Each structure stands twice: as C-alpha cells, then as structure tokens.
Amino acid sequence: MGEHKYTGPIAGIFQKMADIIGKDVYYVNFLILMFFTLFEVAAVFFETVPGTDIQITRGAVWAVLIVVGIIKGYGIAAFFMHLKGDPFIYTRTALFPVLFVALMLWGIGLSNPAGIDQLPAWCTPNWDYSYVTE
Amino acid sequence: MSGSLHDVKNDVWMRAVIVSVILLAVGGAAYGAFAVGVGSVKHNDWDAAHEDLENAELEWNTANETGTLAEQEAASDAWDEAHEADIDAHLSYLTWVTAGKTILVMMIIYAAFYGISGFYNSIQPEDDHDDHHHGDDHEEHHGSASPILMATGILLFMMGFPGFVTTCKSLLGLDYQAEMGDFTLSMIGSAILIVGIGNWWNEDLKGHHEQIATSHPFQGQDIRKAGMWIFLISEMMVFASFFSSYLRMRTGWCTEWAVDAGKCDVVDTVTASDLLRHEVGTLLPGAINTFALIISSYTIVLALKTAKDVNWEPSKNALMAKLFPTRKKTVRNYLIITLALGSLFIVLKLVEWSHLIAEGFTIDTQAGSIFYVATGAHGLHVFIGLLVMLFMIFKADVLEDGYDEHNGQGIEYFGLYWHFVDLAWVAIFPAFYLY
Structure with missing residues (x-):
C-alpha cells in the first residue's frame, strides 16, 4: 500500500496532488472527503452564499448534493476500497448490482409521485393504509 | 489468514x-x-x-x-x-x-x-x-463451522425476537404478557451465536493459510476478499430498498422543500431534515458523525498501511512516537481510534434520535418510520462493525507480532466493510439530514 502510483484522468489528479504535498493518495483522498463534506453541509445550511446576496437555490443544492456525493463515493470506492489498484473483477463485482439499484430507484422510488397510499393494486394486497392517510 | x-x-x-x-x-x-x-x-x-x-x-x-x-x-x-x-x-x-x-x-x-x-x-x-x-503460516484451512453456527444463532434469535422484547418488558414490570416460548428460542439462539463467535475467535487466532479461488471469475484471488465483495453486493441491495422506499414516499409528501418549489401549497409532512438542517446545534451531531466516519475510514487505512509496511519506523515527532511506538502497537492503536470514532457515531446518533423523539418526530409516522429504519439499519451495521473491530484489537494485542505483512488481509477485508458503511452514509446523510 502507498507504493502504487495511480494513473488515469481522475486518479491521476489525486496522485499529482499527493506528489505535490509529499503524502500518499490516501491522505489526499481523506482531505478531499473532509473538504467536500464541509461544502455539502454549508450548501444546505446557508440560504445565501456567505458574504454575498446570492441566493442558493433548490436546484443548486440538488446539484451540490449529487456532485459531492459522486466525488465522495468515487474517493471511498476507488482509493479506500482499493478498486483502483485491484484487479478489474472487483470493480465489475461492485458495479453488478448498480443496474438493480437503478431499477429499484426508478421503478419503485419514482414511479408513484403520490406516495405509498396510492400504490398499484398488485402491490397492496388488502392493506389498510388508514394509519398513514389519517 | x-x-x-x-x-x-x-x-x-x-x-x-x-x-x-x-x-x-x-x-x-x-x-x-x-x-x-x-x-x-x-x-x-x-x-x-x-x-x-x-x-x-x-x-x-x-x-x-x-x-x-x-x-x-x-x-x-x-x-x-x-x-x-x-x-x-x-x-x-x-x-x-x-x-x-x-x-x-x-x-x-x-x-x-x-x-x-x-x-x-x-x-x-x-x-x-x-x-x-x-497454527503456523503453512496450516491448511479445513473449513469452519463458525459461520453456520453464527447464522443459525441469529436465525433463532430473530425468530423469537418479538416475544423476547415483550418478555423483557414484562420482566421490567411493564404491562406486557411474557412469551416464554419465544424468549427461550431467542436465548438458545444467543447461546449458539456466542459459541459460534467463540469458535471463530479460536480459529482465527490460531491462524490458517489464505485460500485462493481456483475458478472463474475470481481465479487467483483470495476467497475471503471475493466473498466480502459478494456480501457487499447484497448490502447494496438492502440499502437500495430503503432509498427506493424513501423516494416513493418522499415524492408524495408536501414538505417545506416542495412548497418552496411551488409543487404544493400546505406542508403535510415534516421530515427529519426540516427539524435538523436549519440550526447549527441540530445539524451538528449528523455533521460530526459524517466526519467521524470519514476519519475512521482513514484510520483503518492507516492501520492496514502500517501492518503491511515492512520498513515501518516510529515518527520523529516525540508525541507521535509515544502514541505509536512500535508497528504492532501502532496498528492496535489505529484500530482503537477507529473503534472510538465508531462508538462516537452511535452515541451521537442516539442523542440525535432522543432530540427528534422529544420534538414529536416518532417512528409512528411515515417520515419517522423510514428515517429511523434506514438510519437505524445503518447504525446497526456500524455497531456490528465495532464488535468485529473489538476482536481485531484483541488479536492485534495478543499475537506475538500483531498484524503484519503476512496477516494484514484481515484488516483489509474488514476495511472493505467499514468503507462500505461510510459509503452508505455518504448517501444517507444528504438524503435524510440535508434534503
């Protein structure tokens, strides 16, 4: 660990930063994760950009949460979980359920904007939802 | 191992x-x-x-x-x-x-x-x-009964769990009817689980040779590592089910966010995020927890890095040299720091839950139900990880050389689980606390 030099468009940037500060990639990844978490919390907490009148819109918060989530997810999976240095079979293994996860999020999560009290009939075998609709 | x-x-x-x-x-x-x-x-x-x-x-x-x-x-x-x-x-x-x-x-x-x-x-x-x-490095692994014992123990424990809870409440003098059959089933499950854990400790401390997969697609890879990744796939599906349920409910709620976006007029659902995100004091436990998990992910990486570093030397900084004097103690101490951070996570989570419940955000609402189930399942994963980490600290302490380049895979495979828990929190924190 630590001896391996990372290459590639994104991992290469991490490696370059590590070389510049004279530490390993894990340390750089740790700093990046900490920074983006702070950024994520700040984006939600502040209604305007601190020191300005610029409104932080709902769309902007969404964008920040998604982009930061992707960056943090990449940092953890690629470096801390070693997917970047390990044989590709592990990346394939990790990506295998993504299709099912996407199907669940789209097919179930976003299929009914009215929420669980209006699930399709095949999904509600005589269930009484009065406890959630009252 | x-x-x-x-x-x-x-x-x-x-x-x-x-x-x-x-x-x-x-x-x-x-x-x-x-x-x-x-x-x-x-x-x-x-x-x-x-x-x-x-x-x-x-x-x-x-x-x-x-x-x-x-x-x-x-x-x-x-x-x-x-x-x-x-x-x-x-x-x-x-x-x-x-x-x-x-x-x-x-x-x-x-x-x-x-x-x-x-x-x-x-x-x-x-x-x-x-x-x-x-128990030397050349010992062949003969298979282990521990996983089956532990799984059977958990199965029996969970089968009797509802009755176990009501019986415990009855024993505490609350107005519940004791269900001794289920309680006994749970206790038998606990006993089998303990025997399984004890057996696993015994086998793992003695050590054995790492098994290598001999067939496609993991040919040449450590079996335990492949197994851990397969396990993590199943974990991904578990958390995906929480998220899809949450999305389904969330898209039907008229929340503060939805009103602000002009999607609806009157707020009908208060989410945990509505109660937490507006003030530093209420957002702080979740934010600290996020940092605690990230730091703990890094400390477990440091433990593994130290274990595998054959040229390890103590720091020139006097304080660091005192805290991390030898390779064996350094690995152990990084694991202890990870344990402390994980324990902090659990404490802060329950403190936060107590505040939410005091403010009326309970599990008997839609928003409360999905929040407590999803964050509770995540917290349970953290807690199970902490129990495994306790054993690793014990092992790092009692083995003659602790964890080293020969047996450091144990930390690596556990690290995969721990990083996954961190990764799940990366999704849970914005979804339930910020949005």
Whole structure:
C-alpha cells in the first residue's frame, strides 16, 4: 500500500496532488472527503452564499448534493476500497448490482409521485393504509 | 489468514475476560458521570426552566385578564422565551442522559462479547486450542463451522425476537404478557451465536493459510476478499430498498422543500431534515458523525498501511512516537481510534434520535418510520462493525507480532466493510439530514 502510483484522468489528479504535498493518495483522498463534506453541509445550511446576496437555490443544492456525493463515493470506492489498484473483477463485482439499484430507484422510488397510499393494486394486497392517510 | 500465535494459552483468553471487566468499569463510570452526575444538574436546570415557564404562563394569564395591551405583549414574549429555554434545557438534559446510558449499554455489549467469548475459550482444554499444525503460516484451512453456527444463532434469535422484547418488558414490570416460548428460542439462539463467535475467535487466532479461488471469475484471488465483495453486493441491495422506499414516499409528501418549489401549497409532512438542517446545534451531531466516519475510514487505512509496511519506523515527532511506538502497537492503536470514532457515531446518533423523539418526530409516522429504519439499519451495521473491530484489537494485542505483512488481509477485508458503511452514509446523510 502507498507504493502504487495511480494513473488515469481522475486518479491521476489525486496522485499529482499527493506528489505535490509529499503524502500518499490516501491522505489526499481523506482531505478531499473532509473538504467536500464541509461544502455539502454549508450548501444546505446557508440560504445565501456567505458574504454575498446570492441566493442558493433548490436546484443548486440538488446539484451540490449529487456532485459531492459522486466525488465522495468515487474517493471511498476507488482509493479506500482499493478498486483502483485491484484487479478489474472487483470493480465489475461492485458495479453488478448498480443496474438493480437503478431499477429499484426508478421503478419503485419514482414511479408513484403520490406516495405509498396510492400504490398499484398488485402491490397492496388488502392493506389498510388508514394509519398513514389519517 | 496466517497467524503467529502457536499455542493459544488460557491466559490469553483470560485477558479477554479482564478487558471485559475494564469495559464494564468504563461504562459504569461514563453512566455515573454523564447520566447521573451531569444529568442530575441538567435535570435541575430543566426543572427550573419549567418552573419559569409556568410562572411566565401565570403572568401571561394575569396580563390577559387585567393588563394593558403592551403588558400582554410583553408577557407573551416572556412566555415564548421561557418556552424556548424549557425546550433547550430538556434537550440538554436528554443529551447527557442519552449519552451516559448509550455508553453504558454499549460497554455492557462490548464486555459480553469479549468476556463470554473469552470465557468460552478459556474453559476448553489447552489441547483443543492447538491442532496438529500448531497454527503456523503453512496450516491448511479445513473449513469452519463458525459461520453456520453464527447464522443459525441469529436465525433463532430473530425468530423469537418479538416475544423476547415483550418478555423483557414484562420482566421490567411493564404491562406486557411474557412469551416464554419465544424468549427461550431467542436465548438458545444467543447461546449458539456466542459459541459460534467463540469458535471463530479460536480459529482465527490460531491462524490458517489464505485460500485462493481456483475458478472463474475470481481465479487467483483470495476467497475471503471475493466473498466480502459478494456480501457487499447484497448490502447494496438492502440499502437500495430503503432509498427506493424513501423516494416513493418522499415524492408524495408536501414538505417545506416542495412548497418552496411551488409543487404544493400546505406542508403535510415534516421530515427529519426540516427539524435538523436549519440550526447549527441540530445539524451538528449528523455533521460530526459524517466526519467521524470519514476519519475512521482513514484510520483503518492507516492501520492496514502500517501492518503491511515492512520498513515501518516510529515518527520523529516525540508525541507521535509515544502514541505509536512500535508497528504492532501502532496498528492496535489505529484500530482503537477507529473503534472510538465508531462508538462516537452511535452515541451521537442516539442523542440525535432522543432530540427528534422529544420534538414529536416518532417512528409512528411515515417520515419517522423510514428515517429511523434506514438510519437505524445503518447504525446497526456500524455497531456490528465495532464488535468485529473489538476482536481485531484483541488479536492485534495478543499475537506475538500483531498484524503484519503476512496477516494484514484481515484488516483489509474488514476495511472493505467499514468503507462500505461510510459509503452508505455518504448517501444517507444528504438524503435524510440535508434534503
């Protein structure tokens, strides 16, 4: 660990930063994760950009949460979980359920904007939802 | 995994029992200091704040009956202030009491995990600890009954769990009917689980050769690593089910966000995020937890890096050299730091839950149900990880060379699980706390 030099468009940037500060990639990844978490919390907490009148819109918060989530997810999976240095079979293994996860999020999560009290009939075998609709 | 403990002596296992006693003492001290000591002070403050609130209410009533409009407004403002102070005092009290009780319960479970497994192993004849190969690096792995034992134990425990809970409530004097059949089933499951854990400890400490997969697609890879990744796939699906349920419900709610976006007019659902994200004080536990998990991910990486570093040398910084004097102790201490950060996560999570429940955000609402189930399942994963980490600390301490380049895979594979838990939190934190 630590001896391996990372290459590639994104991992290469991490490696370059590590070389510049004279530490390993894990340390750089740790700093990046900490920074983006702070950024994520700040984006939600502040209604305007601190020191300005610029409104932080709902769309902007969404964008920040998604982009930061992707960056943090990449940092953890690629470096801390070693997917970047390990044989590709592990990346394939990790990506295998993504299709099912996407199907669940789209097919179930976003299929009914009215929420669980209006699930399709095949999904509600005589269930009484009065406890959630009252 | 290879190991270097050639003969697992009874005194090694007795160390586990001694550590469990120390853990119990720590739990008792934390309970005494936080829940009883500071908790009593905070309860007095809360009583005082409540009394102020009652006085403010009386003055307001009097002002409404006999006072001028200005006096009525002043009395109303005073009541608002007293009400705020009452809530703050209540939450402050809950913080300390919940922290104290959580640490006590965690330490009892840690101690039971350590003590019972240690005791189970210490009462076995020493010959049973040692097989023909003396646990050296060349020992072949003969398969293990531990996973099946542990799975069976968990199965039986969960089958009897509802009855176990009501029986416990009945034993505590609450108005519940004891269900001894289910309770017994759970207890048998617990006993089998403990035997499984104890067996696994015994086998893992003796060490064995790493098994290599011989067929496609993991040919040439460590079987345990491949197994861990397959396990993580199933975990991904578990958390995906929480997220899809949450999305389904969330898209049907009229929340603050939805009103702001012009999707609906009247807020019908208050989410945990609505209660947490507006103030630093309420957002802080979740934010600290996020940082705690990220730091703990890094410390476990450092433990693995140190274990595998054959040229490891102590730091030139005097303090660091004292904290991390040898490779063996450095690995152990990084694992202890990880354990402490994970424990902090659990304590803060329960403190936060206590505040949410006090504010009326309970599990019997849609928003509360999905929030507590999803964050609770994640918290359970963290807690199970902490129990495994306890064993790793024990192993790092009692093996002659601790974790090194030969047996460091144990940390790597556990690290995969721990990073996954961190990764899940990366999704849970914005979804449930920020949005």
